[in-house]
Amino acid sequence: MIFPFIVLFSIFFVVLVWFFYPRSGVYAKEKYVGIDFPIPVHGKIDQIVWSGFRLQVQDLKTRKINKVYDSDVWQLSFYRYILSRVQKRPVVYSGVVLVKVGKNVFSHVVKLKNDKEVESFFFQFKNIFLGDSAKKAPIYICRGCGHFQKNCGGGV
Amino acid sequence: MKKSNNRFAVTEIVKMSRCETLVQLDYKYGKYLTNYANQRRLEGIKEHADFEKEPVDGRCFVATSIFGFYADETKFLRQYRDDVLLSNIFGRFLVQIYYSISPWLIKIFPYFLLKIIRFIVVFLLPFLGYKKQ
Numbered sequence: 001m002i003f004p005f006i007v008l009f010s011i012f013f014v015v016l017v018w019f020f021y022p023r024s025g026v027y028a029k030e031k032y033v034g035i036d037f038p039i040p041v042h043g044k045i046d047q048i049v050w051s052g053f054r055l056q057v058q059d060l061k062t063r064k065i066n067k068v069y070d071s072d073v074w075q076l077s078f079y080r081y082i083l084s085r086v087q088k089r090p091v092v093y094s095g096v097v098l099v100k101v102g103k104n105v106f107s108h109v110v111k112l113k114n115d116k117e118v119e120s121f122f123f124q125f126k127n128i129f130l131g132d133s134a135k136k137a138p139i140y141i142c143r144g145c146g147h148f149q150k151n152c153g154g155g156v
Numbered sequence: 157m158k159k160s161n162n163r164f165a166v167t168e169i170v171k172m173s174r175c176e177t178l179v180q181l182d183y184k185y186g187k188y189l190t191n192y193a194n195q196r197r198l199e200g201i202k203e204h205a206d207f208e209k210e211p212v213d214g215r216c217f218v219a220t221s222i223f224g225f226y227a228d229e230t231k232f233l234r235q236y237r238d239d240v241l242l243s244n245i246f247g248r249f250l251v252q253i254y255y256s257i258s259p260w261l262i263k264i265f266p267y268f269l270l271k272i273i274r275f276i277v278v279f280l281l282p283f284l285g286y287k288k289q
Binding site for chain 1: 162163164165166167169170171172173174176179180183196199200203204207208224227
């Protein structure tokens with residue numbers, strides 16, 4: 001007697017879930033995420049897109065030229081790293097950098113770094129931040145920061 | 157150095173990929189910003205605020221879901237809708253029907269079916285005059 005009701009209710013439930021299951025679209029905007037373990041990092045993701053089965057991180061950059069830098073890839077990789085631990089949904093190993101030049105927006109799909117690379121980058125940062133690697137010669141030297149010609153040895 | 161609950165900010169960490177010395181000096185002497193950098197930073201904050209407020213286009217449902225909001229294909233299809241379809245009565249009628257049923261289609265269609273539609277649309281786009289850049 002109860003069996004048909006259970007079947008009907010199950011069908012109704014499945015249809016309901018199927019109908020309201022989020023399809024592709026913008027999942028969240030300007031979302032704050034952060035974790036303490038294995039690495040203590042936090043940040044604000046500009047846009048998260050749900051592609052149907054997986055999440056993808058996107059970042060907006062305002063520039064004068066349409067170019068994607070290495071730091072953008074690292075930033076998205078960190079966001080992917082955090083999001084994969086905060087969300088239960090899978091996060092795809094690619095991200096989109098939206099470069100806004102004037103009124104035009106250009107989208108660049110970039111391949112993201114894996115978890116091990118992200119962790120090693122963070123520990124490298126922490127070593128430098130704590131001064132452990134201060135004696136080592138820097139690999140990258142910029143020419144346009146505020147420390148230039150004051151304390152920075154670069155660009156001499 | 158921005159820290160919240162002993163967490164490091166990602167934007168500060170990724171500076172290291174540009175200049176490792178900058179990270180050390182920021183920590184040692186505090187953060188220095190040139191006038192130009194500060195101006196660009198303020199512009200970026202304004203752009204981000206606009207981006208957050210920017211309404212997600214509720215229309216062009218199928219194209220947006222299969223290509224993405226900022227994709228060239230979606231832009232082309234929007235342009236085609238405005239220039240070609242909306243310029244005659246039959247086209248306007250088609251657009252009205254499309255907008256009335258496409259939100260439902262997106263909810264009902266499974267993911268693999270959208271992939272098939274994407275394949276068909278990509279095949280048809282050159283016939284409408286789309287050239288991939």
